[in-house]
Amino acid sequence: xxxxxxxxxxxxxxxxxxxxxxxxxxxxxxxxxxxxxxxxxxxxxxxxxxxxxxxxxxxxxxxxxxxxxxxxxxxxxxxxxxxxxxxxxxxxxxxxxxxxxxxxxxxxxxxxxxxxxxxxxxxxxxxxxxxxxxxxxxxxxxxxxxxxxxxxxxxxxxxxxxxxxxxxxxxxxxxxxxxxxxxxxxxxxxxxxxxxxxxxxxxxxxxxxxxxxxxxxxxxxxxxxxxx
Numbered sequence: 001x002x003x004x005x006x007x008x009x010x011x012x013x014x015x016x017x018x019x020x021x022x023x024x025x026x027x028x029x030x031x032x033x034x035x036x037x038x039x040x041x042x043x044x045x046x047x048x049x050x051x052x053x054x055x056x057x058x059x060x061x062x063x064x065x066x067x068x069x070x071x072x073x074x075x076x077x078x079x080x081x082x083x084x085x086x087x088x089x090x091x092x093x094x095x096x097x098x099x100x101x102x103x104x105x106x107x108x109x110x111x112x113x114x115x116x117x118x119x120x121x122x123x124x125x126x127x128x129x130x131x132x133x134x135x136x137x138x139x140x141x142x143x144x145x146x147x148x149x150x151x152x153x154x155x156x157x158x159x160x161x162x163x164x165x166x167x168x169x170x171x172x173x174x175x176x177x178x179x180x181x182x183x184x185x186x187x188x189x190x191x192x193x194x195x196x197x198x199x200x201x202x203x204x205x206x207x208x209x210x211x212x213x214x215x216x217x218x219x220x221x222x223x224x225x226x227x228x
Contacts (some may be wrong), residue, residue, distance in 0.1 A: 013110040015103065016136070018047040018095060020186070021066050021102055022059040023217065025208045027184035031141045034177050036079045041112070045102075046070045046082050053092040060190055061222040065088065072212045096135075097127040103135040111136040111175045112175055117143045117155075124160035133164060137171055142179045172218060184208035190223050193212075199224035 015035035021028065024046075041057060048070050050063045059066065067084055074080035084091040085101055086130040095113065103111060113136040115123055120140045140155035155176070158169055191207060196202035199221075203214050217223065 010058070012042050013038070014048060014102075014106055014111055015041050015044045015114055016043055016047060016099070017114045018098065019122055020049050020052060020059050021046075021070055022061050022186050023066070023189060023209070023213065024069050025184050025186060025189060026210060027208065028183060029073060029210065030180040030182065031177070033077075034141070034180055035112070035114060035139070037178055038175070039103060040110075042079065044080050046074055046080060046115075047086060048082070048084065050084075050089070050091045051085045051092045053094065061220065062082070065220055065222065069213055069216065070187055072216065073210055076212055080224075091129045095125045095217065096126070096132040099132055099136045112139045113137065114177070117173070118131050120155055121157070121160070130163040133161065133172075136167070137175055139175045141177050143183065149153055181209070193217075193223035194204060 014030070015038075017028065017032050017035070019028065028046075032046070035041050035044050045212060048063070048067045049066075052059070061069075067082070067087065071082050074082045083102075086098060089097065099111060099113065113132075115138050118138055120138075123133075123138055127168070138156065161169065161172075164172075189206065192206065192226065193199055193202055200218050202224075203209055203217050208215065
């Protein structure tokens with residue numbers, strides 16, 4: 001059945017935070033920190049996506065720059081690490097391939113795949129979903145101010161996962177992330193910087209851009225075309 005969470009929080013689980021990170025921002029950091037609040041989770045592995053599936057829009061920043069941004073963030077926070085395994089694979093990056101590799105590497109630990117609330121209703125149809133969710137437990141990062149995992153706001157819907165048994169479903173329900181306080185998106189940051197007359201000021205003043213990335217973004221210039 002793959003990696004199962006323990007009946008209590010005595011075993012060490014690994015939370016996996018995958019994404020394009022174009023750019024990574026404080027919201028990503030807060031979600032990772034919320035995973036570290038779970039007693040069983042001692043490590044959050046950030047997994048930048050090198051090449052996304054062809055039907056999605058290409059990232060603005062190059063893959064290597066996005067990896068470097070994630071590395072900068074993780075270098076500052078205990079419990080955060082980076083895995084660049086998707087940079088060593090040809091073709092687009094699919095979650096099932098990444099989790100398969102990590103499941104083999106970390107076969108004695110439960111794997112938790114953090115999913116944004118805006119994608120929670122789609123994960124049951126991801127590529128090779130039946131295999132994927134037997135290897136990893138999907139853990140939804142709730143929107144700010146919304147407590148998921150309740151009857152009023154279910155994070156996941158049982159009927160969407162007919163290929164898992166009831167025992168596995170209980171493992172899904174076992175793991176819940178505490179809500180985060182702010183709502184930030186990479187698309188909002190990209191849009192702001194694309195239209196900013198003074199990108200340096202916009203980057204310096206934006207509360208969602210981590211301090212360690214501000215100068216890197218200014219020098220990179222991926223998200224703006226003008227200079228001040």
